[in-house]
Amino acid sequence: MPLLGLGVYDMYKAEAEQAVEDALAIGYRLIDTASMYENEVEIGNAIKNAGLDRKEIFLTTKLNNTDHGYEAALKAFDDSLKKLGQDYVDLYLIHWPIKEGRAASWKGLEKLYAEKRVKAIGVANYNITLLEELKLTANIVPAVNQIEFSPWLYQEDLLAYCKAAGIQVQSYSPITRGLKFSDERLVLICNKYNRTPAQIVLNWHLQHGISTIPKSSKKERLVENFDATSFTLSNEDVKIMNGFNENFRICDDPQTYL
Numbered sequence: 001m002p003l004l005g006l007g008v009y010d011m012y013k014a015e016a017e018q019a020v021e022d023a024l025a026i027g028y029r030l031i032d033t034a035s036m037y038e039n040e041v042e043i044g045n046a047i048k049n050a051g052l053d054r055k056e057i058f059l060t061t062k063l064n065n066t067d068h069g070y071e072a073a074l075k076a077f078d079d080s081l082k083k084l085g086q087d088y089v090d091l092y093l094i095h096w097p098i099k100e101g102r103a104a105s106w107k108g109l110e111k112l113y114a115e116k117r118v119k120a121i122g123v124a125n126y127n128i129t130l131l132e133e134l135k136l137t138a139n140i141v142p143a144v145n146q147i148e149f150s151p152w153l154y155q156e157d158l159l160a161y162c163k164a165a166g167i168q169v170q171s172y173s174p175i176t177r178g179l180k181f182s183d184e185r186l187v188l189i190c191n192k193y194n195r196t197p198a199q200i201v202l203n204w205h206l207q208h209g210i211s212t213i214p215k216s217s218k219k220e221r222l223v224e225n226f227d228a229t230s231f232t233l234s235n236e237d238v239k240i241m242n243g244f245n246e247n248f249r250i251c252d253d254p255q256t257y258l
């Protein structure tokens, strides 16, 4: 799985297709969609039109909250594949840990994996308590845990837990949708490296070994964000940014799903 990819939440159909087309031309090879985003058809079209070898692209989609349960998850996966126009996806995630059904849904994902219909299975929005709960009934350790993460939501314990368990952390809302770009401590670091806030923040994720999927439907920002891989923050500056943490969240706290 590439470390840096494109998230396509909140992109309306034609906009999503154009953004994925642009992203693939720029060099992105990881695309993160979801049944909930209602743009799987357009994402599939963009992938087909790119003319790349399918094996070069890492495609993720997710089980919707309304599709939990063993049979429902299997059916939802089929529906997603059909919409995407694909024979397989690289990663299928449980989008949110809906209490009624999350354990049974995981069994469904394990079946899809056993049948080689998906290259990897994982979860999103699982905290340590939820991962411990999953361990009680799961046969397969999730390959990925996709969680909200940023310097302002530095979930050090969850990151360490996932690393120890062999679960790759992937960060969503990694640049806080721009809401923290005027943080003066960040501006100082931007000036030091002559880099944009998005690039500094994305590089911080990469220095932590976290895969990250910033969203943009603007070509110039797709280029800007992709360029976050072309420099390296010093360990000292990574540590300074770790200190930005203030448990700042945009999306729901998974704790409320217990």
Ligand SMILES: NC(=O)c1ccc[n+]([C@@H]2O[C@H](COP(=O)([O-])OP(=O)(O)OC[C@H]3O[C@@H](n4cnc5c(N)ncnc54)[C@H](OP(=O)(O)O)[C@@H]3O)[C@@H](O)[C@H]2O)c1
Pocket (backbone or CB within 6 Å): 006, 007, 008, 009, 010, 032, 033, 095, 124, 125, 146, 147, 171, 172, 173, 174, 175, 176, 177, 178, 198, 199, 213, 214, 215, 216, 217, 218, 221, 224, 225, 251
């Ligand atoms: N698993 C989950 O529950 C979950 C939840 C949320 C998100 N996600 C995934 O994670 C992806 C990213 O998260 P996100 O969309 O919430 O937030 P994000 O990537 O932190 O921020 C996206 C926002 O920032 C703007 N932006 C992008 N690049 C920028 C730049 N270089 N400078 C200034 N502004 C910039 C975008 O606007 P423009 O498009 O106008 O550039 C957009 O409004 C989603 O698309 C989705 O795939 C998953």
